[in-house]
Amino acid sequence: MSIAPIVQSVTVAVPPDRAFAVFTGSIGRWWKRGMTIGAKPHEDVVIEPRAGGRWFERDEDGTETEWGTVLAWEPPGRVLLGWQIDAAFKHDPDLTTEVEVTFVPDGAGTRVTLIHSRLERFGESAERIAAQLGGGWPGLLQLFADLTEKDAR
Known part of the structure; x- marks a missing residue:
């Protein structure tokens, strides 16, 4: 079975390095509060700035819950994240889908495109999870765009 990747884009009024x-x-x-997988609401979400780095959330007690790994770190043009969250929204190091985010100059701003692919790896749950993720990514990208615009002022 093949599941089409989720593709979402926003344009922000800052250069690629800032985006x-x-x-x-x-x-x-x-990142929207409550859209995390830890036992408690997150205080921070961290992407370690290197290939091989971790991608995780940290709650108010300092407890870290893994989301995945950084597969490629290519500032300011691209980051590729391994999403290791299963269909039950729990960390699974044996499952990896990919979240690629590119930052391309667009006039005075940047076109940010997110592609979440390899969704067929969710197996029997692939269509359901693709629909859930497809409904979540647009709102998250808008939150990113809103913060980027606010910070640019």
Whole structure:
């Protein structure tokens, strides 16, 4: 079975290096509260800035819940994240789908495109999870765009 990737884009009025920095370095500031997998609401979300780094959430007690790994780190143009969250929204190091985010100059701003692919790896749950993720990514990207615009002022 093949599941089409989820593709979402936004344009922000900052250069690619700034958009990349906000997306990767300030993800905890724009990621929607409650859209995490830890036992408690997150205080921060962290993408370690290197290939092989971790992608995780941290709650108010300092407990870290893994989301996946950084597969490619290519500032300011691209980051590729391994999403290791299963159909029950629990961390699973044996399952990896991919979240690729690119940052391309667009006039005075940047076109940010997110592609969540390899969704067929969810197996029997693939269509259901693709629909859930497809409904979640647009709102998250808008939160990113809103923070980027606010920070640019």
